[in-house]
Amino acid sequence: MTVLFSIFSFLYQTGDAFAFLVLSACGLAIIFGMMGVINLAHGEFIMCGAYVCAAAARAGLPLPIAILAGALAAGFAGMVIERIIIRPLYDRPLDTIVATWGVSMVVTQGTLILLGSTMPGTGTPFGSFTVGPYSYSVYRVVLMVAALGTLGLLWVGFTKTRFGVLARATIQVPHIAQALGVNTGLVYSLTFGLGAALAGLAGGLYAPTMTLVPTMGSAFVVEAFVTVVVGGADIFLGTAPAALVLGAVKASLTSWQGQLAGQIGLLVAVIIVIRILPRGISGWILRERT
Amino acid sequence: MKKTLNGAMTALGLILLCSAANAQDPIKLGVLEDQSGDFAAATIGKVHGIQLATEEINAAGGIAGRPLELVIYDTQSDNTRYQEFMRRVLQRDKVDAVFAGFSSASREAYRPIVNQFDGLAFYNNQYEGGVCDANMIVTGAVPxxxxxxxxxxxxxxxxxxxxxxxxxxxxxxxxxxxxxxxxxxxxxxxxxxxxxxxxxxxxxxxxxxxxxxxxxxxxxxxxxxxxxxxxxxxxxxxxxxxxxxxxxxxxxxxxxxxxxxxxxxxxxxxNWVEEVDNPQSKAFVERWHKKFPDEPYINQEAENSYLAVYLYKQMVERANGSTDKEELRKVIAQGDVCYDAPEGKVCLDPKSQHMSHSIYLAKVNEDHSISFPKVWNDIKPYWLGEVGCDLTKKDPSEQYTPSNLPKAAD
CATH class of the missing domain: 3.40.50.2300 (Response regulator)
Known part of the structure; x- marks a missing residue:
């Protein structure tokens, strides 16, 4: 029986780390993978989603709606920023790093000045359940389901819908797509907005479990970048398997030797993976296929 | 006779003129606290505490007749900013004392610079204890x-x-x-x-x-x-x-x-929180909210920072208006630099330059209200003195820990 309890605990912890990595990384992966823009304001979109979600929940909206409101707000903010700041810089990928970094600093400090140093939380819903000697939070299982659901919806969106086809066409050969009548500007705008909305979704989902402060995005950003670097440019063949591998590494090392070992293990795993697979997991899988 | 009288009058006039000029000259306090970044939530109140005390002191005539002026920098929860701004306040702004630091990492980052320029820094924060340094005065609680x-x-x-x-x-x-x-x-x-x-x-x-x-x-x-x-x-x-x-x-x-x-x-x-229920605390919280109506919470470090300004005022006034570090330390060495703070009476210990405190055991209840099951009055910062730190005799500028004690030969 104790073996079963331990197996369940390992699966739960891996799933928990997996959900955190997938949800924090997929917005970044879409913006980087599809558009080649390295978005250093990713954490601030997450913070935006979390703040809007918490504010909506405290205003009386049910939590799922509040989370969606957070995602929509972040997505809208993303589209505005794409139109004003990112669009003139598509030919200068290095400059987008500096520009988005600037956005990140302005937003963090602006939030601090306008909304103060902290925001009260909403509390985690659903309570807990017990398996063997351990008790677990139900909400974290919801987070795992949400991570899988997000991946599923994205897959359907990019392979089965007209927007997905147009987006992939625009990203692969922009001028041909344009010649065929695709409004590429709108597609770029929507793709960036989708990436930002996914960041906002991560923020909304984690808002009930975390401290709400202007710098909260930075708690996600390192893990998000690590996952995207290990995964490579493709979200399904890269981000998801990378999150699974890194999640398992992190969960087992943390249970064995504590948080510090978990953090070190995560970063060592990244170094090893990029040394062996410079184009990430997805680059390796795609090369195998061709 | 007339000539000497004239000379004396001129001298007196000069002295009066000088002290008049002196009275115009403000006493400058450097304030380095994290007003943004990961620690901001806990430290913005410290800056407010210093501002409130300064306003009250200036309204009541300043320190030894001189107004108090603050030079405030935001250290952004970043240790390198502390080093940068500590050099700046000591070298360029030439402040008389510095109030600085939240995290122990930041304190240890700036402390060598205070030593280098032989400045005087107040660390108004609870911490892990053990700093035995004549350039530092610690008003926070220790282990x-x-x-x-x-x-x-x-x-x-x-x-x-x-x-x-x-x-x-x-x-x-x-x-x-x-x-x-x-x-x-x-x-x-x-x-x-x-x-x-x-x-x-x-x-x-x-x-x-x-x-x-x-x-x-x-x-x-x-x-x-x-x-x-x-x-x-x-x-x-x-x-x-x-x-x-x-x-x-x-x-x-x-x-x-x-x-x-x-x-x-x-x-x-x-050593204090805004829920502490005594008349002095109530009045303090009221004065605070009058100046900063949107303050989310007044924490113990805010009180420590507030009272530190009053301690500094007392020290300077007892040193006849001098802000020289050694003159102020002579005042501390008398062992009776005390202040009636919102938490109760606190005193500076000459051996360690740390402060005695009333310690409240705060219990968080189910509804997140605070009750105080126990209060310990006047707990002295005795540990440093016991293990052999005596700043009245020697200044090692070290941080000691239970496993790194001063050597007996020192």
Whole structure:
């Protein structure tokens, strides 16, 4: 029986780390993978989603709606920023790093000045359940389901819908797509907005479990970048398997030797993976296929 | 006769002129605190405390007739900013004293610079103790005030098995060492200890490690807003263990930021918080809210910073208006630099230049209200003096810990 309890605990912890990595990384992966823009304001979109979600929940909206409101707000903010700041810089990928970094600093400090140093939380819903000697939070299982659901919806969106086809066409050969009548500007705008909305979704989902402060995005950003670097440019063949591998590494090392070992293990795993697979997991899988 | 009288008159006139010019000259205080970044939530109040005290002092005629002027920089929760701005206030702004620092890492980052320029710095923050440095005056509480009171109480009330989770830098490591020693002295047992890197916000696995070890209570020495996510996550996983801390409530006011009951059964030893119920505190809180109506919480470090300005005023006035460090230390050496603070009477100890405190045991209830099951009056910062730090005789400018004591030969 104790073996079963331990197996369940390992699966739960891996799933928990997996959900955190997938949800924090997929917005970044879409913006980087599809558009080649390295978005250093990713954490601030997450913070935006979390703040809007918490504010909506405290205003009386049910939590799922509040989370969606957070995602929509972040997505809208993303589209505005794409139109004003990112669009003139598509030919200068290095400059987008500096520009988005600037956005990140302005937003963090602006939030601090306008909304103060902290925001009260909403509390985690659903309570807990017990398996063997351990008790677990139900909400974290919801987070795992949400991570899988997000991946599923994205897959359907990019392979089965007209927007997905147009987006992939625009990203692969922009001028041909344009010649065929695709409004590429709108597609770029929507793709960036989708990436930002996914960041906002991560923020909304984690808002009930975390401290709400202007710098909260930075708690996600390192893990998000690590996952995207290990995964490579493709979200399904890269981000998801990378999150699974890194999640398992992190969960087992943390249970064995504590948080510090978990953090070190995560970063060592990244170094090893990029040394062996410079184009990430997805680059390796795609090369195998061709 | 007439000539000498004239000379004397001229001299007197000159002295009067000089002192008049002097009276115009403000006393400058440098203020380096984190007004943005990970620590901002706990430290913005410290700046407000200094501003409030300055306003009151200036309205009442200043320090020895001179107005007090603040030079404030935002150190952004970043240790290198402390070094940069500490050089700037001491070299360029030429301040008379500096009020600086939240995290122990930042204090240790700027301390060598204060030593180098032989400045005078106030560290108005609770910490892991042990700084024996004539250039530093510490008004925050130290482990012999916070842990020697808290841990015996917790072990008596809840049991002897203890699990510590602590932020992984000098504050957490040295505080955990104190906890370890006190638990051993009290006949208890450490069933686990984990150090968490600053900035970590996901605690699922840590929570499970704690449940596996089955402690009677958990000592939480978590620092920064990211790490504060632990409480919400532990409550969601129904850990349901009493917690003990030297930094929560009194510093990060987690009981105000999180939804009840995630912090229920948290015990923290604080030297003051806004819930303290005495006439002096009430008046203090009222004055504060008049100037800063939107303050989310007035924490103990805000009170420490406020009273530090008054201590400085008293020291300068007793040194006949001199702001020279050695003159001020001669005043401290008299051993009666005391102040009637909102927490009660506090005094500076000449040997360590640390401060005595009233220590309140703050208990967080189910609805996140605070009750005080116990109060210890006038706890002295005795540890440094006992292990051999005596700044009236010698200035080693060191930080000592229970495992790094001053050498007897020193």
């Amino acid at each position: 012999e005030q916070q842990f020697s009171t808290l841990l015996p109480y917790m072990m008596e009330t809840y049991g002897k098995k203890v699990y510590t989770i602590a932020a992984d830098y000098n504050f957490g490591q040295i505080s955990a060492e104190w906890v370890r020693n006190l638990v051993k002295d009290g006949g208890g047992e450490m069933v686990g200890e984990e150090f968490i890197p600053l900035g970590v916000s996901q605690f699922s696995q840590t929570i499970q490690n704690i449940q596996a070890a089955k402690p009677d209570f958990v000592v939480t020495l978590l620092v920064g807003t990211a790490q504060a996510s632990y409480y919400e996550q532990a409550a969601a996983a129904n850990v349901n263990l009493p917690m003990a801390s030297s930094v929560n409530v009194g510093q990060g006011y987690e009981h105000k930021r999180f939804k009840p009951p995630s912090l229920a059964n948290m015990y923290a030893t604080v």
